[in-house]
Amino acid sequence: MQVTFKISxxxxxxEEAKQHYKSYTVQTxxxxxxxxxxxxxxxxxxxxxxxRKSCRSGICGSCAMKINGINGLACETQIEPMKKKTIVLxxxxxxEVIKDLAVNMDPFFEHLAAVKPYLINEEPPPDRERxxxxxxxxxxxxxxxxxxxxxxxxxxxxxxxxxxxIGPAALYKAYRYEFDTRDKGSEERLEALDNRHGLWRCHxxxxxxxxxxxxxxxxxxxxxxxxxxxAEKY
Amino acid sequence: MFYRPKTGMLAWILFRTxxxxxxxxxxxxxxxxxxxHNPGKFNETMAFLGSWQFRLLEIGLYAVVIYHALNxxxxxxxxxxxxxxxxxxxxxxxxxxxxxLFVAGAYPIFTHAMYWKHNPDxxxxxxxxxxxxxxxxxxxxxxxxxx
Amino acid sequence: xxxxxxxxxxGGAFSWFFQRxxxxxxxxxxxxxxxxxxxxxxxxxxxxxxxxxxxLNNPLWRAFDILFVVxxxxxxxxxxxxxxxxxxxxxxxxxxxxxxxxxxxxxxxxVGSMTILGLA
Ligand code: HEM
Ligand code: SF4
Ligand code: FES
Numbered sequence: 001m002q003v004t005f006k007i008s009x010x011x012x013x014x015e016e017a018k019q020h021y022k023s024y025t026v027q028t029x030x031x032x033x034x035x036x037x038x039x040x041x042x043x044x045x046x047x048x049x050x051x052r053k054s055c056r057s058g059i060c061g062s063c064a065m066k067i068n069g070i071n072g073l074a075c076e077t078q079i080e081p082m083k084k085k086t087i088v089l090x091x092x093x094x095x096e097v098i099k100d101l102a103v104n105m106d107p108f109f110e111h112l113a114a115v116k117p118y119l120i121n122e123e124p125p126p127d128r129e130r131x132x133x134x135x136x137x138x139x140x141x142x143x144x145x146x147x148x149x150x151x152x153x154x155x156x157x158x159x160x161x162x163x164x165x166i167g168p169a170a171l172y173k174a175y176r177y178e179f180d181t182r183d184k185g186s187e188e189r190l191e192a193l194d195n196r197h198g199l200w201r202c203h204x205x206x207x208x209x210x211x212x213x214x215x216x217x218x219x220x221x222x223x224x225x226x227x228x229x230x231a232e233k234y
Numbered sequence: 235m236f237y238r239p240k241t242g243m244l245a246w247i248l249f250r251t252x253x254x255x256x257x258x259x260x261x262x263x264x265x266x267x268x269x270x271h272n273p274g275k276f277n278e279t280m281a282f283l284g285s286w287q288f289r290l291l292e293i294g295l296y297a298v299v300i301y302h303a304l305n306x307x308x309x310x311x312x313x314x315x316x317x318x319x320x321x322x323x324x325x326x327x328x329x330x331x332x333x334x335l336f337v338a339g340a341y342p343i344f345t346h347a348m349y350w351k352h353n354p355d356x357x358x359x360x361x362x363x364x365x366x367x368x369x370x371x372x373x374x375x376x377x378x379x380x381x
Numbered sequence: 382x383x384x385x386x387x388x389x390x391x392g393g394a395f396s397w398f399f400q401r402x403x404x405x406x407x408x409x410x411x412x413x414x415x416x417x418x419x420x421x422x423x424x425x426x427x428x429x430x431x432x433x434x435x436x437l438n439n440p441l442w443r444a445f446d447i448l449f450v451v452x453x454x455x456x457x458x459x460x461x462x463x464x465x466x467x468x469x470x471x472x473x474x475x476x477x478x479x480x481x482x483x484x485x486x487x488x489x490x491x492v493g494s495m496t497i498l499g500l501a
Contacts, residue, residue, distance in 0.1 A: 069238030093235055155237065157246070161467045196466060200393030203463075204312050206242025206321055220318035227314065230398050250464065257457045261485070264450070264493040271496065273430040280428055289426070292419075303411065306404045313401065339420060346426035358429055 001028045003079055005037055007049065008090045010097050019097070021088075022046075028079045034087065035063055035074035038101075051101035058213060061149035065101050066090035071151040071211040092154035094163070108150050111166040114192040115174035120185025130182040143176035143221060145214050152208035152218055164197040168208035168218045171199065175221035178228065194229050202226075241322040245305055252302040259295060281359035289347035293340045300335055304328045396459055403456040410449045443497055450493035458486040 003026055010019045024045055026037045035056055042049045052062040056075045063074040068088055079087065095103035121130070146169065153159055153167030174193055177183045193199050199222065208218045239247070266283065269276040282288070308324050311317035317324060350357070417436075419426060436442050461482050469475045
């Protein structure tokens with residue numbers, strides 16, 4: 001199959017740098033992913049193309065981009081099942097483009113840090129591990145699978161209009177610790193969650209869950225967090 | 235910036251749009267009803283808005299209300315139960331329910347519209363005297379309450 | 382809270398929670414409202430001063446309608462604030478729009494209630 005890739009290009013070092021699209025044709029084979037096609041283009045057609053990648057197996061979270069209008073991982077998206085003659089690739093929406101498909105990830109990690117994504121527990125450690133029952137673990141096993149690819153946060157219309165919104169990834173990470181029976185950091189986290197750039201900016205639009213390459217139940221976690229805060233306040 | 239909408243985003247865009255339309259309608263509605271302090275003017279306004287053309291427009295309003303109300307229910311199920319796990323399916327189920335409610339409610343509105351289209355002379359809006367009497371009773375009732 | 386929040390109360394939990402509570406009430410109230418005034422209405426749906434007054438002579442209906450108007454205006458105002466928060470980011474413009482919304486909300490709250498009480 002022959003597929004045309006229409007790729008968003010932007011080079012800040014060029015004078016009058018302007019975003020534009022450039023098309024490349026790639027001969028695909030069964031099982032070939034969007035990332036394979038990008039490699040094919042970079043290695044054999046145009047070495048100036050920039051994008052992020054590392055693991056090429058959906059675990060590092062580097063290669064997220066907008067594929068035909070919806071966020072996802074380049075290395076987890078197979079080309080032929082899409083049955084498209086043209087595939088449009090854009091950088092993740094709402095983040096500053098560094099070059100071509102690579103964006104500045106700093107704001108994402110700043111928002112993540114704001115929810116203190118680590119176990120907070122001042123009690124002296126017991127002799128052995130802090131144990132959890134299988135049921136207790138089940139509540140947090142879903143968010144643990146997050147690979148921090150930014151697909152969700154970048155797909156959220158609330159984030160598009162409010163860059164200060166901490167976004168679904170950070171909220172789901174907060175859920176992961178708030179619902180961890182070993183964690184005692186609720187009070188410290190509340191400040192980042194209970195405000196108009198936190199939980200209450202989420203309008204249950206579901207772009208995050210539709211984009212998440214790991215099919216995580218992000219919005220459900222956010223709902224449970226909202227309920228927790230409401231139950232404590234009212 | 236284009237982002238391909240899926241069910242959830244579509245539901246949200248429509249919800250926001252219907253919310254704004256309802257605000258505008260609410261403002262107009264309160265303004266029209268405020269004519270109640272003047273029976274003649276109220277009946278005059280209602281005669282105008284009760285014309286069959288406006289009654290047909292009311293069917294559109296009914297659709298807007300149904301959408302906002304049912305999607306509101308969808309959001310409540312997401313917020314307070316596990317609706318987030320089947321929100322897209324829920325959208326289409328509620329759409330089907332909405333369609334039934336729409337037809338069921340649009341039918342009487344439509345038949346009323348057709349009735350007034352063919353019988354404009356049957357209208358009672360000109361009976362202002364009766365209305366004035368009713369208003370006096372109403373105000374009297376109110377004054378008794380006030381004491 | 383940053384500068385951008387000026388003109389909008391901070392927090393958001395209350396606004397979120399009561400948007401839902403008022404929504405539930407509006408759902409039930411609208412059901413009654415539509416049934417009584419549009420679907421089961423006699424005279425081919427003709428609403429005259431007389432027919433309205435007949436209903437409003439019952440203080441329970443008056444109480445219901447007042448509650449209805451207050452809740453609807455609250456829900457509409459709160460919803461409008463949510464939308465303003467999302468789309469109007471310039472502080473100055475946002476303050477003007479929010480002030481306008483408050484004036485509008487109070488105006489319609491007063492006009493609506495006064496109509497039902499029959500005092501205006
Ligand atoms: C029929 C019953 C109703 C229900 C169950 C309902 C429910 C809701 C809910 C749950 C929200 C919150 C959405 C969010 O936070 O993302 C909402 C928002 C809103 N509602 Fe309603 N509502 C109803 C009637 C109305 C009416 C009569 C109006 C207009 C006067 C209205 C105007 C709005 C507006 C403007 C918003 C904000 C929309 C947005 O944030 O996108 N609603 N409604
Ligand atoms: S929740 Fe899903 S979409 Fe969001 S960062 Fe994690 S893996 Fe990516
Ligand atoms: S390259 Fe690691 S997730 Fe795609």
